[in-house]
Amino acid sequence: MFSQFALHERLLKALAELNFVEPTPVQAAAIPPALEGYDLRVIARTGSGKTAAFVLPLLNGLIGDARPRVSIRALILLPTRELAQQTLKEVERFSQFTFIKSGLVTGGENFKVQAALLRKVPDILIGTPGRLLEHLNAGHLDLRDVEVLVLDEADRMLDMGFAEDVQRLVESCANRRQTLLFSATTGGSGLREIVAKVLREPRHLMLNAVGELSETTRQQIVTADDPAHKERLVHWLLENETYRKAIVFTNTRAQADRLYGHLVAVGHKAFVLHGEKDQKDRKLAIERLRQGGARVLVATDVAARGLDVDGLDLVINFDMPRSGDEYVHRVGRTGRAGAEGLAVSLICHNDWNLMSSVERYLKQRFERRVIKELKGSYQGPKSLKASGKAAGTKKKKTDDGKGGKKPAAKAAPRRKPAGPALVSQDGLAPLKRRTPAPE
Structure with a gap:
């Protein structure tokens, strides 16, 4: 029960209004130490309730009687516009019975309008690093009085190349009393460096191992011969x-546009979302999906973080993501909050090694699926069982039929190797070198 936490009565009233009763595991683990003022590093799967886990303690520390707003008291950094917009909505829902005001600053919006918003000095500022840094450099933003700094999806911000921007913004919040860092993955060395620099004697909370991510989602692969075959498989699914x-x-904007056109041509209600779309089109695509005006969204990884849509229960990887972390975030769009989901990855010969590396990263083996109506010729690399004795070759008899043994056959003379050995794409099975036919 949320009532077990030392939360202000106005926050408990908002939770009751929103029918929040039982905290999720990440909320139960993170809220008490955050309320006590500890710096936190929290790793938890997407859709686990991370936003409330940092918003409620943050609001609790800022809550009080109405007073003139003279400084920004909390800063929440996020990697994408969509995630920032979603977080603003959550902050506003939880703070509805308080005097706390929030503001949003992201790319793709009018710079002067945002400057006017900053002059009103919201208590909580939510934004993406690039645009916030632009306002900081322009003299519109003063972060010296920030009390609480939140880095949400910190691993993604580093993946997107925001490391220097994040570091500059963190340094501008030098007087903060608390820093909360949340991510869905452990990240790499860059994230560990940020953790070491920005967190002070942190509590580390790892709510799930990587292999436990998306445990309510069935994960399948379907092999395909080429991109055209993949398009037919997407349509069938x-x-x-x-x-x-x-x-x-998809991994590229060009492929997203091509696939979107293909789906619309055969009658699907679809939208496309990628980095070249302006903010108006991106908002429209997400709102149509949320409201049911479209059932299918074709997207690059710009939508892999921060997109929380009720009823999203199917993810198709037309292209295999380039890393295990990206796979986790894509698949995390479905199977959220314990709901059932299905993730299907379409695998050509050039996707197999990526898929295998993701399996090793997650310590899982995806279900192999065959769609009979569209079964292609490529079924994955040859395994060890496809050659030699492992392929089921029967052992030759060694007796002569009269109880005696046949003399051992003379070993064939060794041939000089024709060149370096060939191996299959999975690095395991040796491939037979073809001898050219005589001309």
Whole structure:
């Protein structure tokens, strides 16, 4: 029960109004030490309730009687506009019975309008690093009085190249009393460096191991011959799977646009979302998906973080993501808050090694699936069982039929190797070198 936490009565009233009763595991673990003022580093899967886990303690520390706002008291940094917008909505919901005001600053919006918002000095400022740094450099932003700094999806911010921007903003919040860092993955050396620099004697909370991510989601692979074959598989899945809403992920904007055009041409209600779309189009795509005007969103990884849509229960990886962390965040769009989900990755010969590396990263083996109507010729690299004795070659008899043994055959003369050995794409099975036919 949220009532067990030392939260202000106005926050408990908002939670009751929103029908929040039982805290999720990440909320139960993070809220008490955050209320006590500890710096936290929290790793928890997407859809686990991380936003409330930092917003409620933050609000609790800022709550009080109405007073003139003279400084920004809390800063929340996020990697994408969509996640920042979603976080603003959550802050406003939880603070509805308080005098706390929030503001949003992200790229893609009018710079002068944002400067006017900053002159009103919101208590909580939510934004993306690049645009916040622009306002800082322009003299519109003063972070000296920030009390609480939150880095949400910190690993993603570093992946997107925001390390220097984040460091500059952190340094501008030099007088803060608390820093909360949340992520869905452990990240790499860059994240460890940020943790060492910005957190002071932190509490480390790891709510799930990497292999436990998306445990309510079935994860499958379907092999394909080429991109055109993948397009037919996407169409078949969208026509035959039972789902309410779906996202199809590609690695490039060009492929996203091509696939979107293909789906619209065959009658699917779809939208496309990628970095070249302006803010108006991005908002429209997400709102249509949320409201049911479209059932399918084709997107690059710009949508892999911060997109929380009710009823999103199918994710298709048209292209295999380039890292295990990206796979986790894509698949995390479905199977949220304990709901059932399905993730299908389409695998060509050039995707197999990526897929295998993701399996090793997650310490899982994805379910192999065959769609009979569209079964292609590529079924994955040859395994060890496909050659030699392991392929089921029967052992030759060694007796002569009369109880005696046949003399051992003379060993064939060794041939000089024709060149370096060839191995299959999974690095395991040796491949036979073909001898050219005589001309």
